[in-house]
Amino acid sequence: MALTKADMAENLSRELGLNKREAKDMVESFFWGIIESLEKGQPVRLSGFGNFELRDKNERPGRNPRTGEEIPISARRVVTFRPGQKLKSRVAQHEGSQTASSEEGRGE
Amino acid sequence: MIKSELITNIANRQTHMTDKDVELSVNRLLEYMSNELAGGGRIEIRGFGSFSLHYRPPRNAHNPKTGKKLVTEAKYTPHFKPGKELRERINTSAQHVEIQAFTHEEDEDDDTGSGGYGF
Numbered sequence A: 001m002a003l004t005k006a007d008m009a010e011n012l013s014r015e016l017g018l019n020k021r022e023a024k025d026m027v028e029s030f031f032w033g034i035i036e037s038l039e040k041g042q043p044v045r046l047s048g049f050g051n052f053e054l055r056d057k058n059e060r061p062g063r064n065p066r067t068g069e070e071i072p073i074s075a076r077r078v079v080t081f082r083p084g085q086k087l088k089s090r091v092a093q094h095e096g097s098q099t100a101s102s103e104e105g106r107g108e
Numbered sequence B: 001m002i003k004s005e006l007i008t009n010i011a012n013r014q015t016h017m018t019d020k021d022v023e024l025s026v027n028r029l030l031e032y033m034s035n036e037l038a039g040g041g042r043i044e045i046r047g048f049g050s051f052s053l054h055y056r057p058p059r060n061a062h063n064p065k066t067g068k069k070l071v072t073e074a075k076y077t078p079h080f081k082p083g084k085e086l087r088e089r090i091n092t093s094a095q096h097v098e099i100q101a102f103t104h105e106e107d108e109d110d111d112t113g114s115g116g117y118g119f
Helices: A005-016 A020-039 A085-093 B003-012 B019-038 B084-093
Strands: A044-046 A050-057 A060-063 A070-073 A076-083 B043-045 B049-056 B060-062 B069-071 B075-082
Touching (some): A005 B019, A020 A044, A020 A050, A020 B003, A020 B019, A020 B084, A044 B003, A076 A085, A076 B075, B019 B049, B075 B084
Antiparallel strands (some): A044 A050, A050 A076
């Protein structure tokens, strides 16, 4: 089971004694604050965790993988996440588990 | 924006929690997320995106200092896939605002080394 906003709010409530409403608002504000900054064109750096960065991509040729038809991929702005050194080393040490494979997180 | 600015922004948007409590909360939230990934789990935040681990198989490499050949250990790296709402909002914002250079290099710069040799 993946960690969700509800789990995070529950943990905050239990560990910091926030009431359910406060904990839920706190979690919403956290993600809202990150999105708001990115929307203003400002990258977000969270020390110990990682950086959310922005990149403008030019239009490039693409094709429909099913039909082979050529369709240009329009210019767009994308968010990328660069994990911090601390998170990277903690995750790298993790020795395999059924929930962690290169297949996870694709195709959704 | 760095973490302290995020904390200030959140604190300014509400009245019932002290700045200290907001700071504590933000630090806890980042811990929960890091812990989940360090334990091999996933994070799924609707509208925002999901974090998962990608497997990196062992590969042949060499120590750039000595030139000695080595095989890196297999490892996992964190991966973020932006959610639909975040993708759309960011893409729309491109029409209104420029991407700003980061202005706090001196504060929290050391955190994302490129690393990559796996030792």
